[in-house]
Amino acid sequence: MAKHDNFREKLIHGLFFFNGLLVVIVLVGIFILLIVKSAPVFKVVPLKDFLFKATWNPTATFVAPSYGMGSMLVSTLMVSIGALIIAIPLGIGTAAYLSDIASPRVREIAKPVIEILAGIPSVVIGFLGIVLVGPMISRIFKLSNGLNALNGSILLAVMALPTIISLTEDALKSVPSSFKEASLALGATHWQTIVKVKIPAAISGIVAACMLGMGRAIGETMTVLMATGCSIAMPKSFLSSVQTITSTIAIELGEVPYDTTHYYALFAIGLVLFVITFIINMVSDIVLRKYQKVVK
Amino acid sequence: MNKAATFLIAFTLMFLGVSACMAAENMVEIKGSDTLINVVQKLAETYMKGHPDAGISVTGGGSGTGIAALVNRRCDIANASRGIKSKEVEDANKKGIDPKRVVVAIDGLSIVTNTQNPIDKLTMDDIGKIYRGDVKNWKDLGGNDTPVNLYGRQSNSGTYDFMKEVVMKGEYSPNMKSMNGNAQIVEAVKQDPGGIGYVGVGYVKDAAGINVLKVAANPGLGYFSPLNSMDVKTGNYPITRPLNQYLNGTPKGAVKDFIVFELSAEGQKIVEDEGFFAVPREYQRYNNDLLGISDNLDSSTTKYSVEGRDGA
Numbered sequence: 001m002a003k004h005d006n007f008r009e010k011l012i013h014g015l016f017f018f019n020g021l022l023v024v025i026v027l028v029g030i031f032i033l034l035i036v037k038s039a040p041v042f043k044v045v046p047l048k049d050f051l052f053k054a055t056w057n058p059t060a061t062f063v064a065p066s067y068g069m070g071s072m073l074v075s076t077l078m079v080s081i082g083a084l085i086i087a088i089p090l091g092i093g094t095a096a097y098l099s100d101i102a103s104p105r106v107r108e109i110a111k112p113v114i115e116i117l118a119g120i121p122s123v124v125i126g127f128l129g130i131v132l133v134g135p136m137i138s139r140i141f142k143l144s145n146g147l148n149a150l151n152g153s154i155l156l157a158v159m160a161l162p163t164i165i166s167l168t169e170d171a172l173k174s175v176p177s178s179f180k181e182a183s184l185a186l187g188a189t190h191w192q193t194i195v196k197v198k199i200p201a202a203i204s205g206i207v208a209a210c211m212l213g214m215g216r217a218i219g220e221t222m223t224v225l226m227a228t229g230c231s232i233a234m235p236k237s238f239l240s241s242v243q244t245i246t247s248t249i250a251i252e253l254g255e256v257p258y259d260t261t262h263y264y265a266l267f268a269i270g271l272v273l274f275v276i277t278f279i280i281n282m283v284s285d286i287v288l289r290k291y292q293k294v295v296k
Numbered sequence: 297m298n299k300a301a302t303f304l305i306a307f308t309l310m311f312l313g314v315s316a317c318m319a320a321e322n323m324v325e326i327k328g329s330d331t332l333i334n335v336v337q338k339l340a341e342t343y344m345k346g347h348p349d350a351g352i353s354v355t356g357g358g359s360g361t362g363i364a365a366l367v368n369r370r371c372d373i374a375n376a377s378r379g380i381k382s383k384e385v386e387d388a389n390k391k392g393i394d395p396k397r398v399v400v401a402i403d404g405l406s407i408v409t410n411t412q413n414p415i416d417k418l419t420m421d422d423i424g425k426i427y428r429g430d431v432k433n434w435k436d437l438g439g440n441d442t443p444v445n446l447y448g449r450q451s452n453s454g455t456y457d458f459m460k461e462v463v464m465k466g467e468y469s470p471n472m473k474s475m476n477g478n479a480q481i482v483e484a485v486k487q488d489p490g491g492i493g494y495v496g497v498g499y500v501k502d503a504a505g506i507n508v509l510k511v512a513a514n515p516g517l518g519y520f521s522p523l524n525s526m527d528v529k530t531g532n533y534p535i536t537r538p539l540n541q542y543l544n545g546t547p548k549g550a551v552k553d554f555i556v557f558e559l560s561a562e563g564q565k566i567v568e569d570e571g572f573f574a575v576p577r578e579y580q581r582y583n584n585d586l587l588g589i590s591d592n593l594d595s596s597t598t599k600y601s602v603e604g605r606d607g608a
Contacts, residue, residue, distance in 0.1 A: 055470070059451050062466050071470075130480075135487075144445055144488035147473060226476065230450065233470035241473045251474070255360025255452040257387055 031274070038268035041067065044261050050268065054234040056248070058262040067265045069272065071234040075149065075242035076273070079224060080217040082153030082238060083160055087217075088210055090157070091164030096194050098165070099172040100180075111166075118162035122222040129155045129227030141239060147229035150238040155223050160213035167212060171205025172198055204287045211284030215277050221246035245273045322350040322550045328362020328375030329454050330477045331496040332539050335401060335570040336375055336558075342566060343557050350550055356477070359454025366542055367393055372551050374542040377403065377454035377496070378461075394545045398583050400558050402573040404497040404522030405458065405535040407509040408482065412489040415439040417510040417519040420463055420534055426492060427459065429469025434490060446472035447481045447493035458537055459494055482506060496539075497522045498571030511535060528573050538579060539572065546586065559583055 042050065045067045053068025060066065094114070098107055133154055134146030175198050183193040199206065229241025230251070249266055256263045326336060333356040340352040354375075357365075362374035367388045380388075380395055388395050407423060409415065415437060418426075425431045426444055435441045446469055449456040455478075460468060475481045481493035486505050500508050501523065510519035513534035520527040520534070527533045547555055557563050564574040575583065 057467060057470075060467050061461070138487070144490055145473070145484060147484075230474035231471055232474075241471075243474070251450045251452055254357060255364050257383055 034267055034271040034274055038264055038271045041261055041264035041268045045265070050265075051272070056232050058252070058256075058265060065262070067261070069245070069248075069269050071232060072243060072245045072248055072269065073272070075228075075235055076218060076244040076246070076276075078149050078235060078238065079152040079156060079228065079242065079244055080214055082149060083156035083217045084210060084214055086153060086157035087160045087164055087213060091161050091209070091213070092168055092199070092206060094161075094165045095168035095172055096199070099169045100194055100198065101190070114162050114165050117158070120159075122159065122220060123226070125155050125159060126223040126226030129223065134227065137239075143239060145229065145241075147227060147241055148239050149228060149235055149242045152224045152228040152242070152244070153238065155227055156217040156220055159220060159223065160217045163216050164209050164213040167209030168202075168206050171202035171209065174205070175201045204290055208284040208288040211280050211287070215280045215284070218280070219246060219273065219277055221250050225250050245269050322347075324350070324352045324373065324550050324554055325371040326352065326354045326373040326375060326541075327357060327365045327371040328373075329359040329377040329539070330356045330449075331377040331403065331453075331455055331498070332375040332401070332541075335498060335567055335572055336541075338566050338570055339558050339563055340554070342562070343554055347553075350554070352554060358450065358452035359457070360452040363395075363542060366395065366544060367391055369393070369544075372543070373555075376540045376542055377537065378458045379540065380542060395542045396545060396547075396586055398541045398543065398547075398555055398559070398586060399538040399575050399579040400541055400555075400563075401539040401567045402528060402575060402579075403537050403539050404528035404533045404573070405455065405463075405537060406495055406497045406500045406522045407511060407535075408485050408493050408495060408500055409507045409509060410485055410487075410489045410491050411505055411507055413439055413442070413507060415509070416507065417512065419512045419515055421514070423511070424464040424466060427464050427468055427472065428466045429471060440489075442490040445488050445491045447475055447484050447488075447491055448472045449478075449481070449494075450474040450476070455494065455496065462537075463535055496572070497528070501571035525568075525573055529576055538575075546588065552587065555583075556587065556589075559587075 049068055051073065052070045053066070054070035054074075055066040055068045056072060057063075058065045058067060098110060102110065129151050130147070133151050137146035137148065137151055138144065139146075179197055179201055180193055183197040184190075188196070224244045225247040228244065228247070230243040230247055231241035232243050233240075235242045249270055252262070253266050256266060326340070333354060337354045340354050344350055344352060359374075359376040359378050362371065363376055363380060363384050365371040366374035367384065368391070374395075380397070385395060407418060413434060415434065418437070422431070422437060426437075427446060427448070429446075431437060431444060433441065433443055448459070448468060451457075451474070456468075460466075473484070475484060475493075478495040478499040481495050482499055482503055485491040485493045500506060508521065508523055510521045511534055512519040517534075518532075520532045522528055522533050522535070524533070528536050541555070541558075543551060543555075558567075559575065559580070568574055
């Protein structure tokens with residue numbers, strides 16, 4: 001019997017090790033694939049032009065095709081940063097309310113509801129962008145059309161909120177209760193305790209939460225494809241129609257002839273997106289580690 | 297032990313995947329043009345009522361997506377609102393695919409504007425200038441002092457290509473908003489006093505609250521509306537185009553049966569009910585040649601060019 005158990009242990013051990021290894025292999029594999037597939041484009045287009053020029057027209061037939069992802073890069077950053085500007089204050093406020101102010105009853109109801117928000121399919125959010133947020137924006141700003149960067153930002157903020165709220169709440173909860181008690185004992189109000197003691201103590205956890213929220217927003221495809229109007233020109237403001245990196249890949253990869261410059265260029269913009277999200281995740285991970293050390 | 301065994305089995309299954317995509321004999325996979333999707337779906341529904349054993353799935357994604365799927369053997373029929381490009385034929389031949397074309401309907405590509413816009417007709421040249429971004433305000437064409445807002449399709453759309461190659465003969469302005477489909481363009485232009493869009497005539501035939509412009513090849517030839525079926529069928533309306541289906545080789549079995557239905561009087565009635573126009577004779581003859589059906593139509597000549605490629 002003992003021998004039998006030993007074998008089982010080993011088998012399960014091996015299985016889990018293989019699982020863990022698989023994730024690493026997949027990640028490295030994707031990275032290598034992206035590099036190999038995107039390398040040929042840089043023989044045709046210099047890296048600087050590719051990243052910063054704002055003319056993207058790979059299917060041009062009347063002029064030479066152009067591969068400059070500048071406007072897409074700006075659009076992607078605009079939409080995601082716009083989403084963060086909306087989502088961070090809302091997210092931290094909600095998290096502070098849930099962790100310190102809400103009664104256990106309210107918390108019990110509110111938490112699952114916020115988690116359900118994370119489960120709404122992105123295509124449904126995009127649909128709301130077309131029929132609800134778009135017309136609202138066009139009415140408020142007196143525009144002829146509400147499909148623009150602001151619309152995308154609002155929708156992505158909604159999608160990033162659950163991540164930001166639940167991670168920020170965790171960070172606030174893990175601030176030792178002695179901090180709060182000491183602050184209240186010294187005569188600070190509830191508000192002062194939250195803003196001046198708890199949030200600064202949990203700041204690295206909160207920063208990590210926001211970075212992960214941004215990671216969520218920057219890679220989102222369907223919502224922005226539906227709601228931002230998809231105009232390839234360099235955006236002038238948040239009220240311009242924009243086309244993000246993800247939208248471009250989604251629109252063009254379906255019909256691109258394989259092994260052409262256009263095909264490689266799509267992999268290259270995918271690589272840029274991958275590098276951006278990789279950096280965001282790395283930074284949030286580093287911040288989170290630092291924070292864990294401080295609290296322990 | 298039981299738990300571990302179950303776990304192992306689940307794990308193995310996960311890896312193997314359920315790759316039992318058994319294609320039944322009567323399954324027909326159709327993919328492509330968003331202009332054609334509604335009418336082909338309707339045709340498929342009607343066909344399946346009469347053939348309960350047949351299964352036809354119709355999906356969109358754009359003409360380019362459909363043709364790419366045909367080339368990669370992921371569909372039996374590719375809907376296309378444009379002609380196949382020589383590059384695509386090359387790719388197909390390399391993979392042992394022999395694309396054959398059937399014309400299932402005729403479309404008058406319609407130019408639409410907002411009802412607040414007093415302009416009711418344009419020349420092909422004007423439309424080109426507008427979409428290339430050379431005309432930025434409606435007052436330059438004698439309209440209101442309103443900036444032009446361009447609505448178009450995404451680059452995987454056959455209509456996007458057709459417009460560019462045949463009407464504009466130049467590149468799109470980067471300021472054009474790329475919409476997901478015909479219906480989204482119609483909705484956007486309805487709301488936008490400075491908007492202009494292009495859609496298949498099937499999407500505007502009964503549409504209220506939108507202007508469908510008359511178009512002239514050049515002012516001397518007169519302006520015609522795509523809503524007048526005679527003007528589209530005779531080719532007087534200048535932006536007339538065949539709506540195609542591409543197949544791999546001469547069709548057989550269920551694919552052939554479905555296409556024969558599409559081109560039958562009953563099928564063509566559905567095409568007209570959906571707002572497009574029935575296939576005229578010279579295309580009927582072309583289709584029949586492909587399907588190997590003899591006919592006794594007379595041999596009159598018309599303005600259509602019965603070639604594999606449109607325009608360019």
